[in-house]
Amino acid sequence: MLRVQNASVFFPGRDGGVIHALDRASLDIDANSIVVALGASGCGKSTLLNAIAGFLPLSEGSITLDGQPVEGPGADRGVVFQKDTLLPWKSVLDNVALGLDFAGLPPRDRRDRAAELLRLVGLEGFAKSAPHELSGGMRQRVGIARALATDPKILLMDEPFGALDSLTREQMQELLIDVWARTGKRIFFITHSIEEALFLGTTVVVMSPRPGRIVARFDLDFVRRFAAERDVHAILSDPEFGDLHNRIRDLVHRPHHTAVHRAETLQ
Amino acid sequence: MTDAARTTAESLAAPLTDPAARPRTVALRPFGLDGARTGPISAVTGLLLIAVWFLVSQHRLVPPLFLPAPGEVAAQFLSILEDGYAGATLWEHVSASLLRILAAALIAASLGIPLGLAMGLNRWAKGVLDTPIEFYWPLPPLAYLPLMIIWLGIGEVSKIALLTLAMFAPICLSAQAGLRSLPIERVNAALSLGATRWQLFRSIVLPSALPEILTSLRIAIGVGWSTLVAAELIAATRGIGFMIMSASHFLATDVVFVGIGIIAAWAFAFSYGMRLLESWLVPWKGKT
Ligand SMILES: Nc1ncnc2c1ncn2[C@@H]1O[C@H](COP(=O)(O)OP(=O)(O)O)[C@@H](O)[C@H]1O
Ligand SMILES: [Mg+2]
Numbered sequence: 001m002l003r004v005q006n007a008s009v010f011f012p013g014r015d016g017g018v019i020h021a022l023d024r025a026s027l028d029i030d031a032n033s034i035v036v037a038l039g040a041s042g043c044g045k046s047t048l049l050n051a052i053a054g055f056l057p058l059s060e061g062s063i064t065l066d067g068q069p070v071e072g073p074g075a076d077r078g079v080v081f082q083k084d085t086l087l088p089w090k091s092v093l094d095n096v097a098l099g100l101d102f103a104g105l106p107p108r109d110r111r112d113r114a115a116e117l118l119r120l121v122g123l124e125g126f127a128k129s130a131p132h133e134l135s136g137g138m139r140q141r142v143g144i145a146r147a148l149a150t151d152p153k154i155l156l157m158d159e160p161f162g163a164l165d166s167l168t169r170e171q172m173q174e175l176l177i178d179v180w181a182r183t184g185k186r187i188f189f190i191t192h193s194i195e196e197a198l199f200l201g202t203t204v205v206v207m208s209p210r211p212g213r214i215v216a217r218f219d220l221d222f223v224r225r226f227a228a229e230r231d232v233h234a235i236l237s238d239p240e241f242g243d244l245h246n247r248i249r250d251l252v253h254r255p256h257h258t259a260v261h262r263a264e265t266l267q
Numbered sequence: 268m269t270d271a272a273r274t275t276a277e278s279l280a281a282p283l284t285d286p287a288a289r290p291r292t293v294a295l296r297p298f299g300l301d302g303a304r305t306g307p308i309s310a311v312t313g314l315l316l317i318a319v320w321f322l323v324s325q326h327r328l329v330p331p332l333f334l335p336a337p338g339e340v341a342a343q344f345l346s347i348l349e350d351g352y353a354g355a356t357l358w359e360h361v362s363a364s365l366l367r368i369l370a371a372a373l374i375a376a377s378l379g380i381p382l383g384l385a386m387g388l389n390r391w392a393k394g395v396l397d398t399p400i401e402f403y404w405p406l407p408p409l410a411y412l413p414l415m416i417i418w419l420g421i422g423e424v425s426k427i428a429l430l431t432l433a434m435f436a437p438i439c440l441s442a443q444a445g446l447r448s449l450p451i452e453r454v455n456a457a458l459s460l461g462a463t464r465w466q467l468f469r470s471i472v473l474p475s476a477l478p479e480i481l482t483s484l485r486i487a488i489g490v491g492w493s494t495l496v497a498a499e500l501i502a503a504t505r506g507i508g509f510m511i512m513s514a515s516h517f518l519a520t521d522v523v524f525v526g527i528g529i530i531a532a533w534a535f536a537f538s539y540g541m542r543l544l545e546s547w548l549v550p551w552k553g554k555t
Contacts, residue, residue: 055459098470102466
């Protein structure tokens with residue numbers, strides 16, 4: 001289990017002040033769950049993800065993965081960034097195999113495993129392509145395959161579909177659910193789209209800014225239903241979906257002091 | 268589609284003037300050059316310059332001592348090609364210069380690249396090396412030429428040292444710039460794929476800096492050619508730079524022209540070769 005306990009982050013601000021980017025966030029990510037952090041820009045979502053990934057030390061609090069404290073980046077946590085970070089000098093296949101290369105796997109095994117992952121994300125025909133020959137959506141698929149290659153315990157995704165057009169985005173959401181259903185990976189996913197959060201999350205945590213806080217938490221089953229029935233319409237037209245959409249919308253748009261108040265009643 | 272809708276759609280589209288003709292293609296109006304072709308213009312300019320040269324010397328507008336006729340220069344080139352100049356064949360002059368430039372480029376690159384990368388990565392390397400480099404690199408090579416002679420003598424060592432110093436700074440500075448342009452997300456992605464420090468350096472840092480390093484090598488070799496005459500002022504008996512300086516003592520302007528032409532041709536060839544090398548080694552440059 002990935003456990004975040006009372007995590008706080010302060011950044012140095014201008015003229016000697018501090019920016020309170022994350023305020024005592026606590027979060028558990030269990031096996032086989034997709035935890036989605038939802039909130040407007042600037043509410044500390046990336047800060048939380050960067051801390052879990054080990055890119056950013058915490059000011060206070062702790063993060064543990066299966067009981068081990070997180071002290072830096074490592075292959076047990078795969079990361080998918082919003083902007084793709086594929087290496088332009090490597091083919092798609094070699095990009096996917098990068099982590100296996102770092103792990104010292106022999107070239108043959110690397111290629112086999114990478115090819116298998118490309119199949120999983122629906123890119124089997126593009127192994128030899130260069131990253132710049134792919135569309136934005138395809139590049140994110142490569143990013144997902146690459147992050148899965150080292151068989152991490154958790155997948156961390158920071159607005160991975162944020163730069164995609166809405167049609168591609170829907171395809172990518174379904175792809176991610178497929179990958180999740182097949183690999184059973186737990187996922188921490190960041191978005192500022194309420195619909196995306198509701199559709200993907202087994203748990204959605206809503207965050208509010210200044211200071212960045214988790215103000216509400218919802219446990220959902222839309223994604224499990226989609227994985228089982230594959231019926232988007234049934235989910236989108238479910239009155240509960242619309243109802244939650246409205247509630248979260250109110251929560252996100254509510255003035256901050258009210259949100260903080262709500263957070264206190266929730267805790 | 269209903270009939271009414273179809274009629275409207277068809278009548279909205281004006282008929283093509285000539286269905287067989289290729290339609291006129293358009294592009295966004297550019298600002299600045301935007302990759303417009305300049306090659307033919309440059310070629311014509313070159314030919315025009317030669318034509319002017321011809322006319323000026325034909326009509327003796329300038330004394331031949333100042334501006335020899337193109338024919339004379341060509342004849343002088345052939346004669347040097349045949350009989351050599353100042354006791355050495357043309358190829359001996361050329362190869363002496365080439366050897367100095369290539370040796371200096373090799374030394375400058377094998378010091379400049381690692382030191383530049385170290386300066387981009389390490390506070391101490393940056394702090395210590397910044398002072399001497401920032402101090403010396405704006406100096407004209409002719410200014411420290413006497414020091415090279417006093418310290419290193421009049422042999423090959425001082426010539427190559429002078430060229431190396433001139434080439435080192437641009438290579439070292441761009442290796443640093445190459446590191447600065449490395450996006451932190453790329454580093455973080457590699458670390459979360461389990462890269463060790465060394466793997467990070469070899470698989471991410473070095474290839475990311477490679478385009479800038481190659482560009483700087485091209486610039487450095489250009490700097491080498493432009494410093495060549497200064498280097499060969501040092502008691503040389505071979506070299507294109509020496510040939511030019513020696514000819515100037517005898518007011519042999521046509522030989523000076525031959526020397527300049529040879530340097531220009533080699534410099535152009537090197538620059539072109541480096542571009543080929545770039546497109547082969549870093550084909551991804553400018554993409555994503
Ligand atoms: N490196 C940093 N230095 C200073 N302030 C930062 C830094 N990174 C983020 N912040 C600030 O912390 C807050 C949260 O940022 P972030 O986690 O990126 O938000 P989100 O991802 O939810 O949009 C913002 O106010 C942002 O300006
Ligand atoms: Mg963010």
